Amino acid sequence: MAPRDFTRRDLRLMHRAARLYYVDELNQAAIAERLTVSRPTVSRLLAEARRVGIVRISVHDPDSLGTGGDEALRLAEALGVEKVWVAPFAATDLGPALAEPVGEALRDAGLHSGDVLLVSSGRTVWELGHEALPAVPGLHIVPTVGGVSEPEAWHQTNEITRAVAERMQGRPNFLFTQAMPSPAMRRTLAEDPEFQRVTGFWTNADAALVGIGAPPAGRESISTSVPLDDEGLRAAVGDVCLNFYRADGGPIDFPGSDRMVRIAPEQLRKVPRTIAAAAGTEKVPSIVVAARAGLFNRLVTDAPTAAALLDRLDPGAPGGHAPS
DSSP states (O other): OOGGGSOHHHHHHHHHHHIIIIISOOOHHHHHHHHTSOHHHHHHHHHHHHHHTSSOOOOOOGGGTTTTHHHHHHHHHHHTOSEEEEESSOOSSHHHHHHHHHHHHHHHTTOOTTOEEEEOOSHHHHHHTTSOOOOOTTOEEEESBOOTTOSSGGGOHHHHHHHHHHHHTOEEOOOOSOSSOOHHHHHHHHTOHHHHHHHHGGGSOSEEEEEOBOOGGGOSOOOTTSOTTOHHHHTOOEEETTEEEOTTSOBOOOTTGGGOOBOOHHHHHTSSEEEEEOOOGGGHHHHHHHHHTTSOSEEEEEHHHHHHHHHHHOTTSTTOOOOO
């Protein structure tokens, strides 16, 4: 049977079983308990996952392990970042598609108990928080922006922080404030010891996992704190941790931006390992400019986005051209 002969639920169950077995290294009995199915069903799911191509076993050159081969190396050089990981298929479901390479990137970061991992808001990181991630007991998980009272879950950074902490067996730290508090509340926060403790992690973080926002003018979802009717903001090409930037990488100010609760770009640039997880060809200019601005130094993306980035950045690639 081909993949199209299975229901989407069947394929997702195969994928979950395969990830638990091959990535998380659980045995079939543990997987059966996790998925509330029988052990023979797990065995069948794993066999079907291999047969339809969800699982593909291959042997790689040791120089390319964990990075996605020559394409990832060329893309890292073209972007001017340290490393790139490429998911082999289009990330139609962001979490499942990017979870494995994000896990590789997090393992490569060499995090230990007591270290600090910053996380951003956004749909990509929210979805990753519901997938299997490497366990680092005692790791501090810290939000990079405020986000209470948001109607959409992927802008509620405390919930993202909690989810990632649960997956990684870490310690969640919370910011109990909106991304853009009132002037009075912002003055109160500046004097609050707990707020100072949590935001203090921003200056000594060991790693960060962030999303890259597409140009605001074309987005279907954005924090309610962001005034989309502002003309300057609508000209932004993207954002990282609600730090919006122009095509030249310069920051964009807008009404209320001076009181935003968000990590500053200069703080983000000092994080030793900032992993940006982003996929979608609409994000190509957002990714390119964020890399040039030094807002991340490691990238996880999918194959179509990697190809589009190389087409834009690598003049020597077939059909490629230098960015304007």
